[in-house]
Amino acid sequence: MKPPAASAAFAGPFALGTVSAPDGAPFPALVTPEGRALDLRRALTAPDLTIRVLLERWTELLPRLHELAADPDAGWRPLDGLRVHAPVEPRQIFQSGANYRQHVIDLEVAHRSPDDPRTVEEARAEIAAVMDRRAAEDLPYVFIGLPSAVTGPYDDVVLPAWAEQPDWELELAAVIAAPAHRVSVAEAMDYVAGYTIANDLTDRATVFRRDMKAIGTDWLRSKNAPGFTPLGPWIVPAGQVADPGDLRVTLRLNGETMQDESTEDMLFGVARLVSYASQTAQLLPGDLVLTGSPAGNGIHWGRLLRDGDVMEGSITGLGAQRTRCVAERSA
DSSP, X not given: OOOOTTXXXXXXXXXXXXXXXXXXXXXXXXXXXXXXXXXXXXXXXXTTOOHHHHHHTHHHHHHHHHHHHTOTTSOOEESTTOEEEOXXXXXXXXXXXXXXXXXXXXXXXXXXXXXXXXXXXXXXXXXXXXXXXXXXXXXXXXXXXXXXXXXXTTSOEEEOTTOSSEEOOEEEEEEEOSOBXXXXXXXXXXXXXXXXXXXXXXXXXXXXXXXXXTTOBOHHHHHOSTTOEEBOSOBEEGGGOSOTTSOEEEEEETTEEEEEEEXXXXXXXXXXXXXXXXXXXXXXXXXXXXXXXXXXXXXXXXXXXXXXOEEEEEETTTEEEEEEEEEOOOO
8 A cells, every 4th residue: 555645754853664665675764754765774784684683783873873864965765656564573572451541441331231330420430540540559461462463554454254343453662672671660761762653453352262261362363363463654763752651642444533542541651561571571672562552442433444444543753554454355
C-alpha cells in the first residue's frame, strides 16, 4: 500500500527506518521530516548494516547520525517511491496487557455479570479505585509476542479464516538500545533507543481457551498470526520525544476515529514496563516493549475488522501507518 503523503512527519531532525527501492533489497535509512532518505550502509561504510546492528552500536553511532542529518551533501534521495518496511527486526517482543486505565474500566463494566446489583456509575467508580491501587502497588502484566507477526506499516494485513473477532490495538512501542537485565526503574530509560508505532492485532475469540478455562489466555493463537503486528514507519530517537507519557494515540477505521487517548492514561509507564520485563528476561538491542492499547478497541464498539477495512494509526511525533485488511483466500 502506498504511504500517505505525511508519512515522514515526526518529531526532531531525523528518524530511522528500513526501506527499499522497487525490486531492491531493504536497507537501513536515516530519514528526515522533509521526506529525504539516506542509505546508512554507504554513509557509515558498513555494507552489512541493519537497523538492529546499528542499535547494538547505539551509543557510539548516535552522534554520527546527528552529523549526517545536518549534512546537505550526505547523499540523500527522495523518500517518495521507496517501499517502507518495518523499521527493525526484533528478536523479542514484550507485550503489555490491561495497561490503560480507561480501557480496563470500560472492559470490566461491559463484561460485568447480568445480576451485578451496582449501577454503571457505581461499577465504574469501584473499578477505577482498583485501577489506582494497581498502578500504585501491583506489577505490570507482560507476555511474549513473536517477531514473525511483524509486518510493515503500509502492508496489507491478512485476516485468517479462523479469526472470528479480529481487533485492533494501537500502541506506543519502546525500542531497546542495549542489553538490559535486572535494571531499575530509574535506570530503565537509559536502555531505550527510541519509539515507534505498533498495532497489536488480536483475535478476541481465541484470547481465552474454551477447552481449558483454568489455564486462561492463549496469546499464541490470538495475537501471533503473520502480519498481526504492523510496525513503524519509523524509530524516532528517545531524545526527540519530550515525554513518552504525554503522547496522543489515535486509530481511525475507514476514516472514523475509534481510539484517541493520551499515553498519560497508562497505569505503568515505559520505565516501569522495561524494568519489570528485565527482571526476568534479558532485553536485547532492537527488542520491542509494547505499552498496551487505550480504550476504543473494536470489541468495545461492537465492530470487528473485516475484509477491506483500512486502519490508520498515528502517535504524536512518530508518524503514521496505514494498513488494509484482506480476508484470507481459500486455497
